Amino acid sequence: MTSKQSGGNPTVVLVGRPNVGKSTLFNRITGRRQAIVTAKPGTTRDTLTQNTEWLGVTFRIVDSGGVFGASADPLQAQVVEQGMRAMKAANLVLFVVDGREGCVSADEEVVRKVRPLGVPVVMVVNKTDDRRAKNHCLEFYQFGFEPVIEISAEHGQGIGDLLDEVIKALPQRRGTLASTKTNALDDTKIEEVAVAVIGRPNVGKSSLVNRLLHEPRVMVNAQPGTTRDAIDEVLQWHGKSFRLVDTAGIRRAGRVASAGQVEAVSVLVAKRAIKRSAVALLMLDASEEIADQDATIAGEAAQSGCGIVIVANKWDLRKSTDPLTAKTYDESVRRKLKFLDFAPILHISALTGERLAKVLETVDRIASARSQRVPTAAVNRFVEKVTRAHSPPSPGRKVVRILYASQIGIEPPSFVFFTNVATKFHFSYERFLINQLRETFGFEGSPIKIHVRRRQK
Numbered sequence: 001m002t003s004k005q006s007g008g009n010p011t012v013v014l015v016g017r018p019n020v021g022k023s024t025l026f027n028r029i030t031g032r033r034q035a036i037v038t039a040k041p042g043t044t045r046d047t048l049t050q051n052t053e054w055l056g057v058t059f060r061i062v063d064s065g066g067v068f069g070a071s072a073d074p075l076q077a078q079v080v081e082q083g084m085r086a087m088k089a090a091n092l093v094l095f096v097v098d099g100r101e102g103c104v105s106a107d108e109e110v111v112r113k114v115r116p117l118g119v120p121v122v123m124v125v126n127k128t129d130d131r132r133a134k135n136h137c138l139e140f141y142q143f144g145f146e147p148v149i150e151i152s153a154e155h156g157q158g159i160g161d162l163l164d165e166v167i168k169a170l171p172q173r174r175g176t177l178a179s180t181k182t183n184a185l186d187d188t189k190i191e192e193v194a195v196a197v198i199g200r201p202n203v204g205k206s207s208l209v210n211r212l213l214h215e216p217r218v219m220v221n222a223q224p225g226t227t228r229d230a231i232d233e234v235l236q237w238h239g240k241s242f243r244l245v246d247t248a249g250i251r252r253a254g255r256v257a258s259a260g261q262v263e264a265v266s267v268l269v270a271k272r273a274i275k276r277s278a279v280a281l282l283m284l285d286a287s288e289e290i291a292d293q294d295a296t297i298a299g300e301a302a303q304s305g306c307g308i309v310i311v312a313n314k315w316d317l318r319k320s321t322d323p324l325t326a327k328t329y330d331e332s333v334r335r336k337l338k339f340l341d342f343a344p345i346l347h348i349s350a351l352t353g354e355r356l357a358k359v360l361e362t363v364d365r366i367a368s369a370r371s372q373r374v375p376t377a378a379v380n381r382f383v384e385k386v387t388r389a390h391s392p393p394s395p396g397r398k399v400v401r402i403l404y405a406s407q408i409g410i411e412p413p414s415f416v417f418f419t420n421v422a423t424k425f426h427f428s429y430e431r432f433l434i435n436q437l438r439e440t441f442g443f444e445g446s447p448i449k450i451h452v453r454r455r456q457k
Helices: 022-030 076-088 105-117 131-135 137-143 159-168 171-175 177-186 205-213 253-259 261-276 292-304 325-336 357-370 376-389 427-441
Strands: 011-015 048-054 057-063 092-098 121-126 148-150 192-199 231-237 240-246 279-285 307-313 345-347 402-409 414-419 449-454
Touching: 011 022, 011 076, 011 105, 022 048, 022 057, 022 092, 022 121, 022 159, 048 159, 048 231, 057 159, 076 105, 092 105, 092 159, 105 137, 121 137, 121 159, 131 137, 137 148, 148 159, 192 205, 192 261, 192 292, 192 357, 205 231, 205 240, 205 279, 205 307, 205 357, 231 357, 240 357, 261 292, 279 292, 279 357, 292 307, 307 325, 307 357, 325 345, 345 357, 376 402, 376 427, 427 449
Parallel strands: 011 057, 011 092, 092 121, 121 148, 192 240, 192 279, 279 307, 307 345, 414 449
Antiparallel strands: 048 057, 231 240, 402 414
């Protein structure tokens, strides 16, 4: 977690008993539906973090999860440990309570944990859009925290007033705001590369994220489905910025449907994270054979157009049983995931740290390759060369000729080919063009999109 250092953005932590609306408030403040919201207590396990801004002041908002209250969750001890670590790193605490129910004993438990932190506390009375809340709001003054702000996180009422109080409680940021803006004009903005860590449950996604971050940021447990939300964390590496997104394990659709609402939403959030990412790390369990579900998840990533790295984790277990392991395993991966022939394969162990340096090096190369632009003149020289050796098939009477071509997009690289008659190439010729483009211009680890247009007369 972020510590209370003056160099970084200050940390504002949401705390409160279950089902008072912390995740709804987190989503409202960040403007993103990042936290999963259900009526089930303890839905949030890992602490969620996001940088956000109000009136020119940037701060880090943290949803501390289900730290307080009784829970049947077998991972509750880890949930509490993570939540308490987040609270100890806070510069400001937003103590969220339910205005409809008034002050209850579970709120008093929160007070006993929050008061010793020695940081400013803003009391946030949520759900005040309900008529029942009007009779209870005054009860919360007994805790001695001020100010007391009445809001409705679901409907957005009072959020502006709350954020005004947040930046008032962070005076060190206001004093440096003008100089920060001035310096921002001089500094080159470092763009973040979004990296989604995806795969089946228990392949080591969270272990890899923790190892790369050098801290236990995400809960790790042998129980499948430990991670529910997509957990974002920024990592600086050799002057570059990567936003790692640890996603929930994606099981077969039938199992997800029978598991209930939380897992269904977790999988939906994971798929959304894939679509937002520049590069996906497809995690495989190297101690097992490639499963059909691995191919399904790989197809989801390929269809989204993001760059892909195949990461064979638990390599320390695999190599001890097979002396020719790398060659035989890679051949198996290529057979099962034929459509990912462009994706590099890495053999790592998140547990021991073996070959972990290769992960970010490969991600960086692929992210750069995806943003490469090829001049139109070079593309047309390429067309002339490949059509001389292998012209497109002509299904009708007219001979199909590629007249010219151009790159029309990046991330993923996209090309349009103008022909005299055809509006579509045979899939085998399209694959040939993609392979030739990759061989000529690179585009390591990235899908290439082909469009065909008939030239207008």
